[in-house]
Amino acid sequence: MQWNSVGEFFAMGGYALYVWGSFGACALLMIAEPFLASRRLSEVRRSLIRERIADELESQQRSQ
Amino acid sequence: MRQSIIQWFRFASPQSFYPLAGRMIPWFWAAAAISGIAGLWISFFVAPTDAQQGEGYRIIFVHVPASWMSMFIYLVMAFWAGIGLALNTRVSAMMAQSLAPTGALMAALSLLTGALWGKPMWGAWWVWDARLTSELILFFLYLGFMALQAAIDDPRRADKAGAILALVGVVNIPIIYFSVKWWNTLHQGSTINLTKAPSMAQTMLWGMLLMALAFWMYSIAVSLMRVRAIILERERHTEWVKHAVE
Numbered sequence: 001m002q003w004n005s006v007g008e009f010f011a012m013g014g015y016a017l018y019v020w021g022s023f024g025a026c027a028l029l030m031i032a033e034p035f036l037a038s039r040r041l042s043e044v045r046r047s048l049i050r051e052r053i054a055d056e057l058e059s060q061q062r063s064q
Numbered sequence: 065m066r067q068s069i070i071q072w073f074r075f076a077s078p079q080s081f082y083p084l085a086g087r088m089i090p091w092f093w094a095a096a097a098i099s100g101i102a103g104l105w106i107s108f109f110v111a112p113t114d115a116q117q118g119e120g121y122r123i124i125f126v127h128v129p130a131s132w133m134s135m136f137i138y139l140v141m142a143f144w145a146g147i148g149l150a151l152n153t154r155v156s157a158m159m160a161q162s163l164a165p166t167g168a169l170m171a172a173l174s175l176l177t178g179a180l181w182g183k184p185m186w187g188a189w190w191v192w193d194a195r196l197t198s199e200l201i202l203f204f205l206y207l208g209f210m211a212l213q214a215a216i217d218d219p220r221r222a223d224k225a226g227a228i229l230a231l232v233g234v235v236n237i238p239i240i241y242f243s244v245k246w247w248n249t250l251h252q253g254s255t256i257n258l259t260k261a262p263s264m265a266q267t268m269l270w271g272m273l274l275m276a277l278a279f280w281m282y283s284i285a286v287s288l289m290r291v292r293a294i295i296l297e298r299e300r301h302t303e304w305v306k307h308a309v310e
Contacts, residue, residue, distance in 0.1 A: 030169075052306055
């Protein structure tokens, strides 16, 4: 390992902005994307469940 | 023989692919996490300081995987779009649609990390060089594919139009790949090449390959998540979807 201190690690030999900027951008986008994808899935599932409940209510009313 | 072919085609139906994708997702997330942690460990703690670029070169551990995936995802997307166009299989078209945003993300990351690497090493965030420009075109191809599909109301027609755009755009991939050979560019040549020994330290190479594996597994996991949403959205009128959500 080439780091003598935590400070030295974060300084990245003077390239902190560029190195941490790159890794940070990747981390940010690669956390946001699965979050958005799973929200999209749960949204469509919720709307399908609402639709089914509406269908059930409708058929109940019709049978009454 | 016939039976086994039919077995494969079974997964071409949204109804059987939806649960299959759901079962595969956790495995790809696990593979992404394991290779990602190992890759990050090597990137920051094992790989030595570069003789020329100091610590700044460490951007390679995200820049190269993102760039590779941006090109590879495009090929996979065009493949599924082409299969969908030729065989009229719904899941292939949905898969192509699901891969586009992930590919666009990888192209964006490639451009962004490239800019952050270019600034300290070349003194410029951006230059209109063959490699950079062709990668920017790739990013626009992804956006164009998504915009075209979103602009056509009938999903089956959107699939067909998108597939043609995706297939025509494939011509850009070899242009990106060989741009550093065909033109004099500021961008350095390929680090890894199939015919020559890699021009970098073993530990750097391993770090890069593990990070590339992590990005790959991530891309599969997230596009399977998205394709599940797309399947439900597009098949919502069918009977099986009504029973698939409890």
